Amino acid sequence: MIAIETSCDETSVAIFNDKLEVLSSVVASQFKWHERFGGVVPEVAARAHMELLNKSILQALQDANMPVSQISAVAVHNGPGLAGALLVGLSAAKMIALGLNVPLIAVNHVHSHI
Template sequence: MMASETDAPLIVLGIETSCDETAAALVRRDADGRGEILSNVVRTQIDLHAAYGGVVPEIAARAHIDLLDAAIRQAIADANLDFGAVDGVAAAAGPGLIGGLIVGVTTAKSMALGLTKPFMAVNHLEAHALSAGLTDGLGFPFLLLLVSGGHTQLLIVKDVGAFERLGTTLDDALGEAFDKAAKMLGLGYPGGPEVEAHAKHGSANIKLPRPMKGRPEPHFSLAGLKTALRHAAKT
């Protein structure tokens, strides 16, 4: 969705099922390459996974099957469009949980075939990286800290499909570490908001390590911090 002289106006239906949220959105690109989000429908699965303290892949995949059709129809309705207005169908094709990805990609391919429109497979991480320039005209190149449940990377985004990775996690991703820390401390799921809320009232006297401090390469490491937290919680 970055600006390009060759861009033509179009409307794309996007489908996201890579983890534990079922989502569908309509995005319109104008002749200048600027994007406009016409609708964005997200169905969470938090209640289904809370008892396990993390995402259960099989439960997530079954929930996508149950939720995706209604999410797509709601996205179309919220955008005040009909299916005939869609110029293409895109879906997250990886990385992610394989069961959920199959649900999203199969649905998107079937819709594209039925509408005789192109299907577009989208790299989940590239979508994260490029979403920063969807509506605010951000130009290339730019520096990006990409943080998600399964990935933590520092990148230079040079163009669509052109990335230079400066650093990455050597063990746990940040989102994964938050969920594991919350489960360890009995704080509930999802872990990020729970850890953040409790940290506001925590003790500053607990000393935790600062991983990778003083190292020349811009990598991340969270496993040692997680272990230190476990020891601190027992004292």
């Protein structure tokens, strides 16, 4: 399974095996993107996710030594969060799930902490 999280200002991708053990986890910080503004700018966050997400996905797969064909499901954060940032992650997750014909699992951030 691949999991994607893009709710705010960090691009995160993790790869899990069938026992839900973490095989890899990649977190790309956007600190440098937002530092000059003194805080997170939603449009900047969305654009940074667009630049960082594909690289993060490829890095996570490489770190896990997992070919794309072995992805059995796609989990993605669907809220709450910054609308533009969420759309980047949701779009990528939907494309992966559709392309591989695997389940798409929407995960609410609040529920993920329970």
